[in-house]
Amino acid sequence: MKATPTSEAELMARARNIAGLTFGELAQEAEMNVPETLKRDKGWVGQLLEWHLGAKAGSKPTQDFPEIGIELKSIPISYAGTPLESTFVCVAPLVGVHGLTWERSHIRNKLSRVLWLPVEGEREIPVADRRVGSPLIWSPSTxxxxxxxxxxxELMEHITLGQINQLTAHSGEILQIRPKAANSRVTTGAYGANGQPIKTLPRGFYLRAKFTAYILETYFSHSV
Structure with missing residues (x-):
């Protein structure tokens, strides 16, 4: 793995250096095997990009580049350049949430500064032949x-009131909560409507594809 970048400019330079290269070319340099499909290897692309960019955080609950305050997010895009799926941000807290504010939340920290890396995601393109797109650094406007x-x-209010199982993928305009588990046997603690402890699927925060499409469309012209 490459050394951790010490500045945003260094990180962007690395991201620009891999733009246009295929997963196969990047995997060869990193001595990583390319999976035939990403169905069972959903995190493989992220690991490949992290290796080349020098991200050290891994699965820790912090930004991918904590020293320079930047999170890395790849976006599989279609031939038309639009996101093919929603983007996982972080695990949603289901217990100990009373008194938690947006300003002190893990998700706000993650989204405060993001390096977006579009990658080809059409399934008919062999994984090894898919290319990395041009990088974009973004911070949310007011x-x-x-x-x-x-x-x-709105989403956290449901969790606080013990209504976790009433939340669906339709809740939230640009941010949604969805199950985040390898299978239905994985459970975690939460609270029911009467405040009683219950077991439920772990949940994650996801940005809707329409929002990441808006980010790419709005900000890419400014970053070139």
Missing amino acids: EEELMLKNDWE
């Missing part, structure tokens, strides 16, 4: 952060 905060507060 209006965008307010939208995220409003969604977060």
Whole structure:
């Protein structure tokens, strides 16, 4: 793995250096095997990009580049350049949430500064032949952060009131909560409507594809 970048400029230079290269070319340098499909290796692309960019955080609950305050997010895109799926941000807290505010939340920290890396995601393109796109550094504007905060507060209110199982993928305008587990046998603690402890699927915060599409469309022209 490459050394951790010490500045945003260094990170962007590395990201630009891998733009246009295929996963196969990047995997060869990193001495990583390329999976035939990503169905069972959903985290493989992220690990490949982290190796080349020098991210050290791994699965720790912090930014991927904590020293320079930047999170890395890859976005599988279609031939038309639009996101093919929603983007996982972080695990949603289901217990110990009383008194938690947006300003002190893990998700706000993650989204405060993001390096977006579009990658080809059409399934008919062999994984090894898929290319990395041009990087984009983004921080939410005042209006965008307010939208995220409003969604977060609405979603967290359901969790606080013990209504976790009433949340669906339709809840939230640009931010949603969805199950985040390898299978249905994985459970975690939460609270029911009467405050009693219950077991439920772990949940994660996801940005809707329409929001990441808006980010790419709005900010890419400014970053070139």
